[in-house]
Amino acid sequence: MTDHTEDSVRAEARTWLEANWDVNLGLVKWRNKLADSGWGMPNWPSEWYGKDLSVGLVPVVEEEFRRIGALPIPKSGIRMLAAATILNHGSDMHKEKYLRPILTGEDVWCQLFSEPGSGSDLAGATTKAVMVGNKWVVNGQKVWTTSAHKARWGLLLARTDMNVPKHQGLSYFIIDMHQPGVEAVPLKQMNGHASFNQVFLTDAEVMPDFQVAELGDGWKVATTTLMHERRGADSLRSWGQVPDLEGSIYDEERAEVETTLAPYKWYPQRAGRVDLIMQRAKETGAINDPAMRQEIAKLMVLHKSAEWTARRARSAQEQGKPQGPEGSLGKLASSNVARASARVHTMVSGADAMLSGADGVMNGTIAEILISFPASSIAGGTDEIQRNIISERVLKMPKETRFDADKPFKDVPRNTVA
Amino acid sequence: MKFSFTEEQDEFRSVLRRFLEDRSSTTEVRRLMATDTGWERERWSQINAELGLTAVAIPEAYGGHGFGVSEQCIVLEEMGRALLCAPYFSSTVLAASAILNAGTEAQKQALLPAIASGETVATLAFTEENGRWDNAGVAMQASANGAGYKLDGVKSFVLDGHTADLIVVLARKPGSAGDQGLCLFTVAADAAGLERSLLTSVDETRKLARLNFIDVEAELLGDDGGAAGPMGKTLVQAAICLANEMVGGADRLREDALAYVQMRMQFGRSIASFQVTKHKAADMLTDVELAKSSAYYAAAAFDEGDADIASVASLAKAAASEAYMQTAIHAIQMHGGIGFTWDNDTHLWFKRAKSSEVFLGDPNHHRELMMQGWKD
Numbered sequence A: 001m002t003d004h005t006e007d008s009v010r011a012e013a014r015t016w017l018e019a020n021w022d023v024n025l026g027l028v029k030w031r032n033k034l035a036d037s038g039w040g041m042p043n044w045p046s047e048w049y050g051k052d053l054s055v056g057l058v059p060v061v062e063e064e065f066r067r068i069g070a071l072p073i074p075k076s077g078i079r080m081l082a083a084a085t086i087l088n089h090g091s092d093m094h095k096e097k098y099l100r101p102i103l104t105g106e107d108v109w110c111q112l113f114s115e116p117g118s119g120s121d122l123a124g125a126t127t128k129a130v131m132v133g134n135k136w137v138v139n140g141q142k143v144w145t146t147s148a149h150k151a152r153w154g155l156l157l158a159r160t161d162m163n164v165p166k167h168q169g170l171s172y173f174i175i176d177m178h179q180p181g182v183e184a185v186p187l188k189q190m191n192g193h194a195s196f197n198q199v200f201l202t203d204a205e206v207m208p209d210f211q212v213a214e215l216g217d218g219w220k221v222a223t224t225t226l227m228h229e230r231r232g233a234d235s236l237r238s239w240g241q242v243p244d245l246e247g248s249i250y251d252e253e254r255a256e257v258e259t260t261l262a263p264y265k266w267y268p269q270r271a272g273r274v275d276l277i278m279q280r281a282k283e284t285g286a287i288n289d290p291a292m293r294q295e296i297a298k299l300m301v302l303h304k305s306a307e308w309t310a311r312r313a314r315s316a317q318e319q320g321k322p323q324g325p326e327g328s329l330g331k332l333a334s335s336n337v338a339r340a341s342a343r344v345h346t347m348v349s350g351a352d353a354m355l356s357g358a359d360g361v362m363n364g365t366i367a368e369i370l371i372s373f374p375a376s377s378i379a380g381g382t383d384e385i386q387r388n389i390i391s392e393r394v395l396k397m398p399k400e401t402r403f404d405a406d407k408p409f410k411d412v413p414r415n416t417v418a
Numbered sequence B: 001m002k003f004s005f006t007e008e009q010d011e012f013r014s015v016l017r018r019f020l021e022d023r024s025s026t027t028e029v030r031r032l033m034a035t036d037t038g039w040e041r042e043r044w045s046q047i048n049a050e051l052g053l054t055a056v057a058i059p060e061a062y063g064g065h066g067f068g069v070s071e072q073c074i075v076l077e078e079m080g081r082a083l084l085c086a087p088y089f090s091s092t093v094l095a096a097s098a099i100l101n102a103g104t105e106a107q108k109q110a111l112l113p114a115i116a117s118g119e120t121v122a123t124l125a126f127t128e129e130n131g132r133w134d135n136a137g138v139a140m141q142a143s144a145n146g147a148g149y150k151l152d153g154v155k156s157f158v159l160d161g162h163t164a165d166l167i168v169v170l171a172r173k174p175g176s177a178g179d180q181g182l183c184l185f186t187v188a189a190d191a192a193g194l195e196r197s198l199l200t201s202v203d204e205t206r207k208l209a210r211l212n213f214i215d216v217e218a219e220l221l222g223d224d225g226g227a228a229g230p231m232g233k234t235l236v237q238a239a240i241c242l243a244n245e246m247v248g249g250a251d252r253l254r255e256d257a258l259a260y261v262q263m264r265m266q267f268g269r270s271i272a273s274f275q276v277t278k279h280k281a282a283d284m285l286t287d288v289e290l291a292k293s294s295a296y297y298a299a300a301a302f303d304e305g306d307a308d309i310a311s312v313a314s315l316a317k318a319a320a321s322e323a324y325m326q327t328a329i330h331a332i333q334m335h336g337g338i339g340f341t342w343d344n345d346t347h348l349w350f351k352r353a354k355s356s357e358v359f360l361g362d363p364n365h366h367r368e369l370m371m372q373g374w375k376d
């Protein structure tokens, strides 16, 4: 497929990083260098800020970044879902306009999919886009929209036809969040943070050029976004963790985490922080208790197996093999890991698990795990929906009888939103 | 009775349930949990005055109603259900039992009537910063001070420790270890040398405090050096009470989640109509009812003087802890995104489930205690 080998890529990446990495460079300047050279997203196409490398070689490049302490492009967050969607379905104008500021981190994005009446049933969206004159006019409400209050652009799933079956009447748009018709209201979560929002769309406008793919293709495009979101469930672990090194560029990235990313500080905690388990077990002496060791061991078995399953999926992709079942299991597995990890953290911390904030263990980090992990089995598609996908699409088990998919959407029973 | 309630008990429960639904709405819970004290003397006195809840399990000789742990557990189950913000567990379950189990006749006469009437709010300070729930974990020193004693050290995770009027403290004589040399003391909240600070807790409905003792004068409660037995009994009783409080909360969560899925539609149908939702609801009912059975059995066994009570109490605590946490996890999941929000009430119980899971010892601790009692 490609004539790159692990060794040649490693050598090339190393040479480039040694010549270009500079801890005194401005953060955006550095990210622009990464975009120009293709080393920031090496598996992207070379005409769009990449190097055409296979996915399997990306870890080699990442290793070289870590070795020298170079900051990678922050690869989590909705903006990377936007990038993946635009790369797949966007026009050249979309790619030209949006990809670079995504890589430099200058533009924040949000995903306007879920609504009060449609979450698991995303294709039941009722937010409407109507062509008035020469532009789309959007009315409706979105909810649980992560980053909407900070976002410059939104990925919008909206209904453009009520008279066809639900999946066929949806279209996909890029919407300017900085316009009078868009109002984002942060919602407080059970862990005290407010990273998601209610978004009210009132006569919001979208120019026709900002429709992604064809009219009525919304479901197909949304599926691409979701696939990337679910695959990325793993990467939440490293969200916002800046290496503990000295240099103005690290300070700048730390400042970004403190400000722009502040509402998302809890993201690693929601994934369960298995990485802290051994350290905590040693600190508390839990490691010396055979019963506790069994609990920790069970968690580590689950965690490692899940991690290696994700690696197997990546490796198959790298070798161009058809995707096996391992590729569909990551999201469900990581929510199992998060839940199990919260349980073991509780056991390891004992009475301290009752305390939070400054009184809590590690300045509240452990407590934050205990009240954040439930997000893992809901966000990006619930565990139940993942199981439906695995059983019906991977295992080809009979589909649940459906009453909503074939009739015109206007005739489907749904929640009445207050 | 281990397997059923009497008509009077059922009647008491239903009166209490209606009463607490009215007095402890989630609006009220949210209001109180946001305060530093966590409860209000006036509100709590009103609630208590009408039903005499603090008196239930205190013997008539000391101003109480003289009911058993079974009746007290009905109160706790209903309080757990309503998530009542009141210093009940601290004062009535922990402190009153410790005084009853350890105190001299004169001390019981002197201290219990005011706790029974609710006028005095007391608590029991036994856990320290090491978070251990066993006697051997106690390090606080009690040294002779003329005819009395002085306490030095730190107590932590003390329920309502920052608001109680009277603190029952477990400490040990210099040079002692394990069950030996343990003494209980009473200390007034305003004693010189006592510093009390509120701890920030995951579960805001259950306030915990850290108490720092520097040369604090204390009065011995009961036998000098003989507190291990009374403390043991107090903790057995407390584990049973907590188990009952937990099943009350778990049942409420279960019911609320069930009501929600019956209302919510996705894919053109009620989400309750999906078999996986039904199975989850059926599992939740099974978990909660099994945990209830253990909690009820333990309460009745305590009143009947069952010789195996320590193991049974731990069994009930372990069962309730697992059931409550699992129910809470399912309840959030069944709500979907809204279950993760602050405004939805599910997290209030979820956090109570978390704090109850570890308070008085986590399920591993209690399963171990149970097996220690059974192994020979």
Ligand SMILES: Cc1cc2nc3c(=O)[nH]c(=O)nc-3n(C[C@H](O)[C@H](O)[C@H](O)COP(=O)(O)OP(=O)(O)OC[C@H]3O[C@@H](n4cnc5c(N)ncnc54)[C@H](O)[C@@H]3O)c2cc1C
Binding pocket: A110, A111, A112, A113, A114, A115, A116, A117, A118, A119, A120, A121, A143, A144, A145, A146, A147, A196, A375, A378, A379, A380, A381, A382, A383, A384, A385, A388, B264, B266, B267, B271, B274, B276, B277, B333, B334, B335, B336, B337, B338, B340
């Ligand atoms: C932290 C967080 C961040 C989020 N960020 C975003 C975002 O940025 N953008 C966005 O668009 N959305 C976002 N979401 C929303 C998320 O995708 C939805 O919450 C999720 O898909 C579930 O939808 P719902 O909340 O409507 O729950 P519902 O769909 O109402 O689900 C309720 C329960 O019913 C179950 N259920 C539903 N259908 C079925 C079925 N067919 N079979 C079996 N069980 C079923 C569910 O599994 C769940 O247990 C976020 C959510 C969270 C928690």
